[in-house]
Amino acid sequence: MTICFRCDANATIGFGHFYRCLSLANALFNEGLDCVFLLETDEEQIEKRLKVSPHQHIMLSKHQRLDGSNQKENAQQWLIQMGKYNLTVSLIIIDHYQIETLWMTIIKQNAERLMVLNDSGRIWNNVDFIWDASCYYEQEYSSISSTTTLLLGPKYALLREEFQHKPQNQCKPNEIKKHPVLTTNLMLAIGATDPLNTTEKLLSWLISLPLNVHINVLSTSANKHIPPMIKKYDNSRINFIIDSKSIALAMAQQQVIITAAGNIMWEAFSLGIPCALIKTCSNQHRNIELVTKTMKNVYLGEETTLDSDGFLKKLSIITHATQCSMLSQQALRLCDGQGAIRAAKLLASAIGEDNDR
Structure with a gap:
């Protein structure tokens, strides 16, 4: 057959x-x-x-x-x-x-x-x-x-198969409490190709955050914007994870993942990782509607209309320790991988x- x-x-x-x-x-x-x-x-x-x-x-x-x-x-x-x-x-x-x-x-x-x-x-x-x-x-x-x-x-x-045998969320509550407003590990994951280069726009805003915030950029070699970005952001706070064969392990070490409302969102949820969601294509509105029925304030907006002040203000709500803990539990209830x-x-x-x- x-x-x-x-x-x-x-x-x-x-x-x-x-x-x-x-x-x-x-x-x-x-x-x-x-x-x-x-x-x-x-x-x-x-x-x-x-x-x-x-x-x-x-x-x-x-x-x-x-x-x-x-x-x-x-x-x-x-x-x-x-x-x-x-x-x-x-x-x-x-x-x-x-x-x-x-x-x-x-x-x-x-x-x-x-x-x-x-x-x-x-x-x-x-x-x-x-x-x-x-x-x-x-x-x-x-x-x-x-x-x-x-x-x-x-x-x-x-x-993906690695999320069917997933690692545990590496974000322990006592680690979050050391930084009650901002997380220590943030991941940017705006898809394999990111045609509008939304990753770099968000990265330019995120580097204004306090030094205790470490930023991981997840992408692939099919994203033509990555090589110049690596040259531009030669910074110990920023780590580029390209063509990784251990995506689940990398994601499990994050407190929050900023991503499009597609498959990476579900993969993060299966690990119990909260997401800040961006709409990068029209079909994602149904995922956003479903998720925001239980997860409040996680939608940041459409990639073409985001502004730095609004983005950072909404992100600060999502990354608060209490909110992170609640969102993590809700994520696991939504998707088991x-x-x-x-x-x-x-x-x-x-x-x-x-x-x-």
Whole structure:
């Protein structure tokens, strides 16, 4: 039984879609299922990740790639590619904002089932599974077919494997109390590519904080802004963590992480690390709405409209020791890091039952 993932990653859309698909693929592989990635990206970092994984990947040439207006042609090209590899597909998992119903209808000729990773909250019909970690309530999907299986809420957040066997939060209460207003370890994690260079803007504001605040910048070599930033901020208070293979361990040593309201947020929550949230793309508003129902004052604003005074004022509230402790407990209640395992077991069971009929 083969499961195909249709996702992409690049400097514009970031790497989040790919990484959460890879987490689910790894969990499905552990359930005895083969996974294949259908990609239209030239990112070297993505190819490296797949080469060391147990998963096959297939690429389309540049002139055949999806541009939003060629749904039919693109789907037909993928059918040809899957035919070349003699793939018998039990399930295609789609994590791509440009793919429309027409594409799915055509591709289903070569797949028994379809699944959509749907953090936009869009209503999809004629799909077999919908994943939506930003939604708690089935009522939001009341208009779809009753035969569609829903995987809803942060308990299905698809985190990297290292967060499934996570280190403990290294931030001890007595350490916080030494600095009752400001934390000692802050992390900036604005995604793998950070196209607007929000990291440097925030860093220029954060260095005005007292000397007891140590700042860690988490990013990747795909972020073109990192090399000049490292040269500019040659400072013992600022540490750059680039292409780390131990992200969970690095994150566990922080008191607060400033991040976009995407997958890194869920990963931090699974460690019990409070987050100060920034909206870096439109689909993140649903995560922000869900989180701020229980976590007050954690949303800093949109990356394009932030100002230094407002940013630092809101951050001082979040980083207060009492607030940090409360937010840490709330974070752990929201996300336990086992979402990929949970989703893989559900999917493997459903596929197995169908094949036994």
